[in-house]
Amino acid sequence: MQDNINSIVKTKDGSNTLFSQKYNQHYHNPDDGAINETLSKHIIPTFQYHKAKDELIILDICFGIGYNTFTTLYYVKKANLNKKITIYSPELDANLISSLETFNFPKEFEDIKHIIKEVAMNKKYEDENIKIEVNIGDAREYIKTLEQQSFDIIYQDAFSSDVNTELWTKEYFDDIFKLCNKDCVMSTYSVATPIRLSMNEAGFFIYEYRPEKRKITLATKEKKDILGKFINMDLKRERNKQAKAIYD
Ligand SMILES: C[S@@+](CC[C@H](N)C(=O)[O-])C[C@H]1O[C@@H](n2cnc3c(N)ncnc32)[C@H](O)[C@@H]1O
Numbered sequence: 001m002q003d004n005i006n007s008i009v010k011t012k013d014g015s016n017t018l019f020s021q022k023y024n025q026h027y028h029n030p031d032d033g034a035i036n037e038t039l040s041k042h043i044i045p046t047f048q049y050h051k052a053k054d055e056l057i058i059l060d061i062c063f064g065i066g067y068n069t070f071t072t073l074y075y076v077k078k079a080n081l082n083k084k085i086t087i088y089s090p091e092l093d094a095n096l097i098s099s100l101e102t103f104n105f106p107k108e109f110e111d112i113k114h115i116i117k118e119v120a121m122n123k124k125y126e127d128e129n130i131k132i133e134v135n136i137g138d139a140r141e142y143i144k145t146l147e148q149q150s151f152d153i154i155y156q157d158a159f160s161s162d163v164n165t166e167l168w169t170k171e172y173f174d175d176i177f178k179l180c181n182k183d184c185v186m187s188t189y190s191v192a193t194p195i196r197l198s199m200n201e202a203g204f205f206i207y208e209y210r211p212e213k214r215k216i217t218l219a220t221k222e223k224k225d226i227l228g229k230f231i232n233m234d235l236k237r238e239r240n241k242q243a244k245a246i247y248d
Contacts, residue, residue, distance in 0.1 A: 016106070049226075057151050059087075066100055143172075169198055206233055
């Protein structure tokens with residue numbers, strides 16, 4: 001797909017992503033690869049953590065080209081995981097979702113072409129093991145309508161905080177925190193201190209994890225030291241008085 005807002009970019013693992021003129025940013029880091037990025041930064045760490053659970057409810061912030069959602073389905077199938085997956089995902093750009101019907105996705109998505117088509121056309125898909133719901137609208141409004149304490153995983157994958165501020169503030173994470181069940185884990189590519197402070201002020205415990213060359217942040221509602229290196233945010237605040245969370 002190529003329009004006046006987004007242009008196609010091939011990433012290092014061969015999968016295509018987009019460059020957004022509106023946000024002046026790539027949807028995925030071309031040097032990491034779109035599939036590789038979603039697997040290493042979001043899916044593998046959170047699924048490892050929840051390996052004992054046979055039903056997972058996921059919030060994918062935000063849908064974009066759908067790599068986080070579609071790669072989750074690919075991963076579950078490829079690893080032969082016997083899990084029921086429900087994914088809720090907000091997205092502002094209705095045209096982007098419709099355009100996914102003809103987007104040139106990688107060969108890994110060959111077996112889920114019918115799911116991609118249905119999501120592009122109807123913004124939802126359901127069979128006995130998979131449920132996907134894409135909500136066209138503002139994520140800040142949408143998350144207020146979801147059931148509290150029901151989510152196992154949050155993929156926090158908005159554009160960066162300088163251009164997509166509303167999805168990185170303390171008040172935003174307050175609402176996300178309410179959606180988390182007690183063993184929920186949130187994954188994000190961002191390791192910036194202001195973002196970790198926003199999450200921490202909303203109640204999350206912060207962990208640093210290095211799946212590959214780049215570090216990521218994992219955050220939990222309850223303290224779980226199996227996840228990676230615990231980051232003591234009180235100590236960070238004490239040592240760096242300039243560091244501030246982001247607010248609405
Ligand atoms: C970095 S991209 C997400 C990439 C996506 N996870 C993927 O794998 O393709 C960010 C997306 O968030 C959407 N977005 C930005 N602000 C939003 C908001 N307030 N509410 C809903 N969607 C938003 C943008 O339109 C864009 O598609």
